[in-house]
Amino acid sequence: SAVISQKPSRDICQRGTSLTIQCQVDSQVTMMFWYRQQPGQSLTLIATANQGSEATYESGFVIDKFPISRPNLTFSTLTVSNMSPEDSSIYLCSVDLKNEQFFGPGTRLTVL
Amino acid sequence: AQSVTQLGSHVSVSEGALVLLRCNYSSSVPPYLFWYVQYPNQGLQLLLKYTTGATLVKGINGFEAEFKKSETSFHLTKPSAHMSDAAEYFCAVSERYSSASKIIFGSGTRLSIRP
Numbered sequence: 001s002a003v004i005s006q007k008p009s010r011d012i013c014q015r016g017t018s019l020t021i022q023c024q025v026d027s028q029v030t031m032m033f034w035y036r037q038q039p040g041q042s043l044t045l046i047a048t049a050n051q052g053s054e055a056t057y058e059s060g061f062v063i064d065k066f067p068i069s070r071p072n073l074t075f076s077t078l079t080v081s082n083m084s085p086e087d088s089s090i091y092l093c094s095v096d097l098k099n100e101q102f103f104g105p106g107t108r109l110t111v112l
Numbered sequence: 113a114q115s116v117t118q119l120g121s122h123v124s125v126s127e128g129a130l131v132l133l134r135c136n137y138s139s140s141v142p143p144y145l146f147w148y149v150q151y152p153n154q155g156l157q158l159l160l161k162y163t164t165g166a167t168l169v170k171g172i173n174g175f176e177a178e179f180k181k182s183e184t185s186f187h188l189t190k191p192s193a194h195m196s197d198a199a200e201y202f203c204a205v206s207e208r209y210s211s212a213s214k215i216i217f218g219s220g221t222r223l224s225i226r227p
Contacts, residue, residue, distance in 0.1 A: 033214060042202060043156075043217045092155070094215075101146075101206075101215055103156040 002027050002097045004104035012110045013083055020079045021107045023093035028073035030096075034066070037090040037106070046091075049076050083111045114139045114205050116218035124224040131175075131190040133221050135203030138184065145186040146204040146215065147177055156202070162186065173197070198225045 003026040013019050023032065034046040046066055047055040055068040069077045080087050090106040119134040137143055147159040160171025167179040173196075177188045186203060203218040 042220045045214055045216070048214055100158065100161065102158075105155045 001100075002029070002095050002102040004093060004095065004102055006091075006093060006104040006107050008107060009105065010108040010110075012112060014112055015084055017083055018079055018081045019083065019109060020077050021091050021093075021109075023076045023078070023104055025074050025095050025102075027095070027097060030073070032070065032076045033094045033096075033101070034068065034076070034078045035092045035094065035103075037092065039088070043092065046078070080109065083109075085111045087111050114143070114207060114216045116203050116205050116216055118201075118203050118218035118221050120221055121219065122222045122224065124226060125193050126226045127195055128192050131188070131193045131197065131223065133188040133201050133203075133223065135177075135186045135188065135218060136184050137186060137203070137205045139205055139207065141207050144206045145177075145179060146206075147171065147175070147186075147188050148202045148204060148217075149173075150200045150202065150220075152199070159188070159201075193223075193225050195225050195227070198223055 005024045007022045032049045035043040036046055037043045045058050046061045047057045049055045049068050049070040051070045051073050065081055067079045088111045090108050092103050092106045094101050094103045115138045117136045145162040148156045149159050150156050159175050160169045162169045162179045170176045175190045177186050179186050200220050200222050202220050204215045206215045
């Protein structure tokens with residue numbers, strides 16, 4: 001299995017600012033994924049992050065709004081840029097390990 | 113392209129009754145199928161998954177699901193509901209043999225248990 005940690009666990013931010021969320025996994029993995037779970041909603045994939053290459057974004061998500069870094073095989077960051085109240089969500093990272101996907105505990109973001 | 117449809121955003125059953133949460137999927141290639149559970153204010157936990165082999169899959173907490181290719185379904189069942197089963201349940205699909213391995217989630221079903 002994989003153990004995933006995220007920082008921060010929660011934050012309250014002002015409109016127009018940016019927040020960077022960190023994701024650390026205890027195993028080396030090729031792909032990491034970032035999801036968003038808006039209040040009362042399901043999970044929506046934001047992007048897939050491969051080490052050493054640009055992230056692949058899903059429809060409706062763009063790099064300028066959600067820049068992602070993937071500097072090594074155990075770490076990734078997601079930045080939520082120029083935040084608005086609509087960005088208030090739980091952001092989760094996940095990894096695929098031996099055909100099973102493991103999820104981090106999530107970062108609960110509230111934008112005022 | 114893949115998609116998942118969960119029928120019923122909210123299901124309520126009595127304690128001790130059968131739990132049935134419905135999930136239908138669409139996939140152009142053989143799928144991997146998953147059920148996840150999310151308890152209030154907690155992260156996602158994998159209940160069970162189907163990859164290959166036996167189509168009836170047993171998971172944690174007494175849950176099981178059956179992959180029916182002809183019906184493109186992967187319904188989740190539990191013979192006897194317990195109060196602790198109250199949670200949000202997500203069905204999900206990913207592409208077998210795909211290097212991307214991204215998971216597409218259904219909209220979720222909130223399960224309530226009546227005493």
